[in-house]
Amino acid sequence: MxxxxxxxxxxxxxxxxxxxxxxxxxxxxRKMDNEIERYMPKKIVFDFNQVTFMDSAGIGMLxxxxxxxxxxxxxxxxxxxxxxxxxxxxxxxVLKIIPITNKCA
Amino acid sequence: xxxxxxxxxxxxxxxxxxxxxxARISVAAFASQLDPTIEELADIKTAVSEAVTNCIIHxxxxxxxxxxxxxxxxxxxxxxxxxxxxxxxxxxNMAKEPLYTSKPDLERSGMGFTIMDSFMDSLEVESILGxxxxxxxxxxxxxxxxxxxxxxxxxxxxxFKI
Numbered sequence: 357m358x359x360x361x362x363x364x365x366x367x368x369x370x371x372x373x374x375x376x377x378x379x380x381x382x383x384x385x386r387k388m389d390n391e392i393e394r395y396m397p398k399k400i401v402f403d404f405n406q407v408t409f410m411d412s413a414g415i416g417m418l419x420x421x422x423x424x425x426x427x428x429x430x431x432x433x434x435x436x437x438x439x440x441x442x443x444x445x446x447x448x449x450v451l452k453i454i455p456i457t458n459k460c461a
Numbered sequence: 462x463x464x465x466x467x468x469x470x471x472x473x474x475x476x477x478x479x480x481x482x483x484a485r486i487s488v489a490a491f492a493s494q495l496d497p498t499i500e501e502l503a504d505i506k507t508a509v510s511e512a513v514t515n516c517i518i519h520x521x522x523x524x525x526x527x528x529x530x531x532x533x534x535x536x537x538x539x540x541x542x543x544x545x546x547x548x549x550x551x552x553x554n555m556a557k558e559p560l561y562t563s564k565p566d567l568e569r570s571g572m573g574f575t576i577m578d579s580f581m582d583s584l585e586v587e588s589i590l591g592x593x594x595x596x597x598x599x600x601x602x603x604x605x606x607x608x609x610x611x612x613x614x615x616x617x618x619x620x621f622k623i
Contacts, residue, residue, distance in 0.1 A: 378514040379478035385568075409467050409485075409503075411510040415570040442505035447579065 357384055359391050366430075368397035373406045376414035384415050389424065398430045401457070405436035415448045422454055433457045466533040466540075469493070473529050476521045476545070478514075484530060491532050492539050495602040504580035505539070505600060511573040512543040512596045518564065520547025520594055537602050538582075544595040550588040557586065561580040 358371040370388055374380045392400065402418060404410075422432045436454045437445065445451050472492050474480045485506040492505050509530070516528045531542040550556050556563075557578070562571035578584045581598040588594040 377478075377484060377510050378483045378518065379481050381568075409506060409510075411507050411514065412570045412572040412576055413514060415572060416568040419570065420568040440500060440507075444507065444576065447576065448570060 357387055359387075361391075361395050363396070366395070367401065367402055368392065368395050368399070369401045371403045371406065371413065375409035376407060376417070377409070377411050378413040381413045381417040385420065388421050392421070392424055392428075396428055396438070397425070399433065399458035400425050400430065401433045401435050402454070403435045404438065404441060407441060408442050410444060412444070412448070415450060418450065418454060462533050465533050468534040469532065471529065473532045475525055476517045476524075476526045476547075478517055480528070481510055481513050482514045482519070484528070488530060488532060488541060492602070495534065495537055496565055497538060497602045501600070501602055505541070508577045508580045508598055508600075509541065509543065511577050512598070515573055515596075516543065516545040516547060516594070518567070518569070519550070520545040522548070529601075537603065537604075539600055540599075541581075541598045542595060544593060544599075546593040549590040549593055551590060553586050555589055566590070 357373055360369040360371065361367070362369075368391060370391070372384065374384070376384070400421065418432075425432050432454045434445070434451075434454055436458055444455070445456075472484065472487055474483065475549075488509045489502050489506050489593065492502065497505070513528060513530075516526075518522070520526065526545060526547055529542075529544050533540045555561055558571075558575040559575040560571040562569040574584070574586070577596070577598060581600045583598040583599045
């Protein structure tokens with residue numbers, strides 16, 4: 357996973373590059389929490405451009421980070437989500453709290 | 462020995478989380494002989510990943526055990542059995558409820574069985590406390606195409622009769 361931070365907008369972008377399952381979420385979660393704590397952003401974006409697979413472990417992980425960013429008064433968004441993964445987001449009702457934006461701000 | 466199935470395979474591996482990708486990719490490779498769409502293949506991979514993750518997190522609770530996957534192909538359907546010798550599920554109906562999780566502290570979404578159920582055509586869960594759990598899922602590939610073909614065949618057949 358790569359992260360980009362835009363200071364002007366206090367925007368933190370997570371470019372996830374791995375398949376997201378129970379095995380990989382532990383590492384991704386730790387890295388995201390470190391970066392959020394470091395930058396205290398106003399907005400985080402989960403960029404799914406390079407994500408080819410996600411199961412329900414990803415849902416738990418994203419909702420966990422959503423709760424963190426809400427706690428510090430920020431918002432979360434999703435970007436570049438493929439149809440096969442969007443299906444899982446829709447089924448789990450995630451898009452109501454973490455909306456998809458068309459471009460990666 | 463003549464089997465009811467055209468093809469079968471069996472995988473056995475340790476309940477380590479880095480085998481989750483191995484399991485879903487192997488099953489997808491086996492399923493690809495049915496010529497599934499990318500979407501159908503993605504559904505199968507997700508369902509297998511959910512079932513295998515359940516074995517690792519719940520059945521063996523991070524102790525090591527063996528997970529067995531059996532795949533069978535019959536006509537254009539794939540039947541996938543994923544079993545463990547772990548602790549078993551106390552209440553299968555409760556476990557299947559959307560959003561139910563026995564481990565909320567692990568940030569689990571509680572959507573595993575719901576995803577398996579809706580991404581596959583059928584889902585059966587058999588579990589005996591202390592002995593293990595077996596999940597059986599079935600998916601028919603290229604359903605629309607095959608129905609169209611059957612319809613077409615029927616038409617050709619009836620025109621022959623005339």
